[in-house]
Amino acid sequence: xxxxxxxxxxxxxxxxxxxxxxxxxxxxxxxxxxxxxxxxxxxxxxxxxxxxxxxxxxxxxxxxxxxxxxxxxxxxxxxxxxxxxxxxxx
Numbered sequence: 001x002x003x004x005x006x007x008x009x010x011x012x013x014x015x016x017x018x019x020x021x022x023x024x025x026x027x028x029x030x031x032x033x034x035x036x037x038x039x040x041x042x043x044x045x046x047x048x049x050x051x052x053x054x055x056x057x058x059x060x061x062x063x064x065x066x067x068x069x070x071x072x073x074x075x076x077x078x079x080x081x082x083x084x085x086x087x088x089x090x
Contacts, residue, residue: 004029007037
């Protein structure tokens with residue numbers, strides 16, 4: 001169930017709204033004059049959403065390339081590159 005609060009709560013109960021956003025791990029929808037106006041979310045949740053969107057964009061590009069006939073790189077080459085990167089971090 002979405003969490004919906006009037007903009008007056010944002011103005012008058014900022015700390016409670018902040019606590020609600022962080023404790024619920026869900027966005028809080030703010031209304032103005034009974035209409036949706038904005039969405040508040042924690043910085044952590046926003047970062048998670050950005051990473052998810054980035055992954056979806058990369059998957060869409062990969063799917064498009066595969067559909068166009070791009071076969072990509074052989075698995076053994078990918079694995080060798082990954083092993084090199086892992087060794088570099090040790």
